[in-house]
């Protein structure tokens with residue numbers, strides 16, 4: 001059987017044919033790479049610039065893609081719900097940990113998403129969004145993460161409840177309940193089951209080694225405490241099983257043992273109505289990605305129907321907390337090739353004017369693959385190469401070590417520009433925004449792109465760090 005590998009870019013020495021579509025949003029046109037209808041090389045002043053020429057490296061934030069992802073998932077659920085006659089509702093929720101930038105949160109909210117959070121600063125972000133009228137009262141704010149009694153996060157959630165009725169703390173540990181019971185506020189609450197990973201049955205789930213969620217026995221106890229508390233109402237059951245699960249059949253199979261627990265809990269607590277499967281929804285980070293979202297939703301809905309029928313309870317409303325799915329594709333990071341180096345290494349080195357490892361930490365830490373394509377010279381011959389960052393770090397390379405994936409880029413490196421794509425989830429948050437970076441590299445400029453219904457673009461430029469910014473940040477008096 002042929003060996004498969006993540007397809008990170010163009011894989012032959014021949015030029016890319018004109019009009020070639022790499023994925024839903026990247027296309028070759030006249031030797032240039034277009035992001036939808038935007039010629040990316042033009043951002044640097046090559047040909048007619050769409051915006052004033054910007055310096056390399058450059059982060060691109062393409063907000064319309066976030067709206068498209070949310071609309072698509074809502075549509076898939078609507079279609080399959082009608083098809084299988086499902087009686088529950090679907091709640092699309094954005095998991096803000098994937099990317100907490102202001103423009104991202106405001107975009108997910110304006111696209112109708114509910115909001116999920118995991119820490120106390122997240123609460124401050126939600127408060128700001130409420131004050132600005134962006135987080136409407138009908139939206140649920142789901143509070144995941146550790147919120148021990150007495151913690152700043154727990155206290156901040158209580159303050160948030162004064163501004164917004166629809167706050168749903170999801171209990172991770174028994175000790176978290178007391179702050180809400182004694183708060184004097186009414187709360188809809190959730191319970192998170194320790195369900196992370198693949199468990200064929202409840203016995204395996206009980207033995208799972210995960211710091212997230214309550215064990216099975218505690219779930220029942222916590223549900224009884226909530227039922228006994230006059231100000232709390234159990235509405236949500238949280239059952240996240242993993243991240244970037246690329247097989248619909250496996251995804252639903254992993255969720256099934258937890259669905260059985262949901263149905264049994266629902267028999268005893270009839271306020272319970274939301275089955276929250278958390279994150280894990282995959283998205284294309286390489287060009288070989290194929291996931292049938294309709295198939296996943298069909299399997300999920302029918303599994304829940306069948307399970308609930310056996311226990312004689314109504315099928316639940318469904319919530320997904322979409323982090324990577326919402327934001328991965330809207331983010332790209334563009335670089336110039338500053339030198340092509342032949343030093344008798346196994347392949348030529350193309351060196352970029354930035355760092356791969358600090359821009360995309362998952363690449364060196366987890367061996368994660370992302371799409372890499374040239375922005376110009378697509379109509380010229382390619383060769384197999386390796387990319388190197390400008391830092392002095394031996395791990396600052398791409399494809400990641402070790403990787404079976406070949407990377408081809410144009411032989412002509414004159415003015416060559418390259419882009420990393422589908423890097424909008426987690427990478428910036430893990431690498432840190434502003435601050436000091438590896439080998440004291442400054443933060444790149446950022447271009448935030450919007451597009452109206454007529455297809456016209458609007459741009460906002462965020463200045464990168466100056467050398468003085470970096471020095472000051474490190475404590476130098478200048």
Ligand SMILES: Cc1ncc(COP(=O)(O)O)c(C=O)c1O
Pocket residue numbers: 095097098116144145240242243244278279280281321322323324325
């Ligand atoms: C509770 C919870 N919800 C949602 C997410 C988002 O997951 P993903 O990015 O796979 O959608 C995570 C990620 O760690 C999580 O911990």
